[in-house]
Amino acid sequence: MTRKKEKKENPSNKALLEDEDEIVIDDSKEGTSKEQDDLQAKIEVQDIKLIEGEEQKVLEYYSKDNFIEEIKILEESNKKKDEQLLKYQTESDDWKNKYTRLQAEFENAQKRWNKNRQNLRIEYTASALKTFLPLYDSFKKALENSDENQVILKGFFDQFINILKYHKAIPIKVKVNDTFDYNYHEALSSIERDDLPNNTIINIIQDGWKLDKEVIRYAKVIVSRVPPPPEPEPEVKAELEEEITQENKESEAISNENEKEKQQETEKADKETVEPEEKNQ
Known part of the structure; x- marks a missing residue:
């Protein structure tokens, strides 16, 4: 890497010199010594700055290999940054999903807790009110059977009903x-x-x-x-039984006749088979 210094003419100094000529012309016209002194002071300040080198520009020149090496370094750094960015993005998505799931689980658990608490409240209130229902039955029977103190009992009964309804029992x-x-x-x-x-x-x-x-x-x-x-009446029942027994008897007789016919046929077949054997002998 080499550095080369190059001197350039300061544009501000040049402008000041041009301004100096113009101001000198104006001074010649106006003939004031004060403005000439101010212009001279400005020129001296610019000369001092040039001498100290505050406004000199230094140019740096690179070779082709240096440029290629710098490009490779930048590409590798960009690649690492992209990988790191992708890693952070995936981690962020994972944490976001975990947060969403936890929030949903918490809301569901809160709903279950509220429902269970409501059910427990109803159950305990119902068990407590159930112990007072015999008193309701006693008040009702007293109102139905009493004539003298019915007005007083009616007041107590209505008050008791209002207490039950206050606890949403109907x-x-x-x-x-x-x-x-x-x-x-x-x-x-x-x-x-x-x-x-x-x-x-x-x-x-x-x-x-x-x-x-x-x-x-x-x-x-x-x-x-x-x-x-x-x-059914007994006579009708007896007639039905007689008809059933008669039908049973007829069916039994038919079955017996069928059995006799089968036996006769088998005996006849046996005789026919025995006679040819005797003839052959």
């Missing part, structure tokens, strides 16, 4: 002639009824309650069932 709606539903009703017994379809509620023994979608207590009811068909 009675199961059921009435007579409704169809029996296994999800909300419990059949204590069944009665034969000709005028009603099968599994029709004919009496309500105890009210049912539910909390949200969970049943606290099933409604206890009595349902109807269709009676079985009447049995």
Whole structure:
């Protein structure tokens, strides 16, 4: 690598010299000594800068081999940087995928926790309210059987119902002639009824309650069932039995006759086979 110094004429100095001529011309016209002194000071400053070499430019010259070597070095460095960039990009994508999966798992786990917590809350509330339902039954029976203190009992009963409804417990709606539903009703017994379809509620023994979608207590009811068909009369039954026995006897007689005919045919065939043998002897 060689360096070559080249002196160039400073364009700023040249401009200053041209300006000097113009200023000198102007000074000759104006005849002021102050401007001439300023111009002289500027020229001296430019000369000092040229002497110190502050504005000299140094040019560097390279050979062809040096250029090729520098290009190879730059290509290798760029290749390494590209590989490193690709590595960092893949690592970034991996971390991004891991973060996305973890975020999805966390959201799913949070949903499961909230659902389980809600189910536990409903379950515990239902078990607590279930212990107060006998008090509801007692209030209801007292209202149905009492005439004197019905107003006082009605106030207590309404207050108790409001407490249950405050905890989102509601009675199961059921009435007579409704169809029996296994999800909300419990059949204590069944009665034969000709005028009603099968599994029709004919009496309500105890009210049912539910909390949200969970049943606290099933409604206890009595349902109807269709009676079985009447049995045939004895005379008709006897006639049927006689017809059946007669048909059985006829079939037995026919089968016996068929067996006799088969036996006769076999005996006849045996005789026919025995006679030729005797003749041959």
